[in-house]
Amino acid sequence: MIAVFVLRRIGAGVVLLLTLSFLVFCLLSLSPGTPIQALLGTRAASPELIDSLNAQYHLNDPFLVQYGRWLADVATLNLGESISVQSDTPVGQILSERVALTAQLACYAVLLVIVVGLPLGMAAGIRNGRRTDRAISLGATVAISAPAFVLAIMLLYVFGVALKWFPVYGIGTGFAERVSHLTLPAIALATVLSAILIRQTRAAMLNVVTQDYVAFARLRGLSPTRVLLRYALRNAALPVVTSLGLILVAALSSTLFIEQVFSLPGLGTLLLGAVTNTDVPVVQGTVLVLGGAVIAINLAVDLLTLALDPRVRYSARDGA
Numbered sequence: 268m269i270a271v272f273v274l275r276r277i278g279a280g281v282v283l284l285l286t287l288s289f290l291v292f293c294l295l296s297l298s299p300g301t302p303i304q305a306l307l308g309t310r311a312a313s314p315e316l317i318d319s320l321n322a323q324y325h326l327n328d329p330f331l332v333q334y335g336r337w338l339a340d341v342a343t344l345n346l347g348e349s350i351s352v353q354s355d356t357p358v359g360q361i362l363s364e365r366v367a368l369t370a371q372l373a374c375y376a377v378l379l380v381i382v383v384g385l386p387l388g389m390a391a392g393i394r395n396g397r398r399t400d401r402a403i404s405l406g407a408t409v410a411i412s413a414p415a416f417v418l419a420i421m422l423l424y425v426f427g428v429a430l431k432w433f434p435v436y437g438i439g440t441g442f443a444e445r446v447s448h449l450t451l452p453a454i455a456l457a458t459v460l461s462a463i464l465i466r467q468t469r470a471a472m473l474n475v476v477t478q479d480y481v482a483f484a485r486l487r488g489l490s491p492t493r494v495l496l497r498y499a500l501r502n503a504a505l506p507v508v509t510s511l512g513l514i515l516v517a518a519l520s521s522t523l524f525i526e527q528v529f530s531l532p533g534l535g536t537l538l539l540g541a542v543t544n545t546d547v548p549v550v551q552g553t554v555l556v557l558g559g560a561v562i563a564i565n566l567a568v569d570l571l572t573l574a575l576d577p578r579v580r581y582s583a584r585d586g587a
Contacts, residue, residue, distance in 0.1 A: 384464030392472025
């Protein structure tokens with residue numbers, strides 16, 4: 268049954284999160300530096316103060332003891348408190364202040380990807396080998412070759428500094444200002460990601476438009492728009508939906524560089540600051556949130572695939 272399939276995927280996701288958290292914990296423990304310097308601040312590094320901080324934050328405990336304590340707290344939905352990024356502030360509170368902005372930026376970028384990439388990919392697939400197809404394919408190749416952070420700097424200079432069409436930093440207040448502040452970052456993300464959707468949509472349309480049911484629909488005298496939307500696009504939707512899920516995941520993971528360029532206080536800048544200051548609870552909490560988001564997106568894509576393609580749905584039932 269579908270419920271069994273979903274439960275299996277959730278169970279696999281939990282195991283994946285545990286593995287991910289353990290690996291990140293290992294990497295942080297092996298990295299040079301400790302949070303002591305950030306905790307000390309401008310205070311004199313006396314042995315008594317250092318011992319007090321080590322005891323307060325359990326920094327001298329064995330690795331497995333530290334990880335076990337953190338894991339036990341997570342089981343009670345307690346992500347701990349920040350050590351150095353925002354000292355003694357609950358990690359859950361810090362994440363709640365940052366996650367909305369990153370989600371808004373990623374969703375804005377994906378919306379632009381859909382609006383631009385889907386029509387261009389369809390046009391390239393329908394006009395295979397023609398001038399339109401060659402122009403769109405060339406543009407997609409150029410876009411996918413451009414690093415997002417380089418494009419972000421160019422957009423920032425041209426449209427923010429030179430033309431002053433958009434703000435160059437901050438997040439604004441209210442819906443209109445938030446959209447204005449996130450437009451350039453979203454375009455920087457969407458430019459690279461839309462090229463992926465264009466190529467995937469083009470390949471799917473090339474496969475579909477040569478099928479017999481499309482030719483039969485045309486012979487029946489159906490309008491080109493109806494043939495395109497009801498027959499071609501509907502049957503090409505499966506790989507396109509899958510690629511959209513991957514694009515959303517890529518948008519979430521790429522916000523680190525974009526947020527740095529545009530000084531956006533999202534999860535990317537939070538993660539970078541936490542890694543720099545060896546703030547283990549914040550790093551672990553951010554990794555859990557991003558990992559959970561990736562797992563949830565993949566599960567949503569799988570469920571949407573089951574809804575779109577009966578063959579996949581029946582295979583899932585048989586496998587369950």
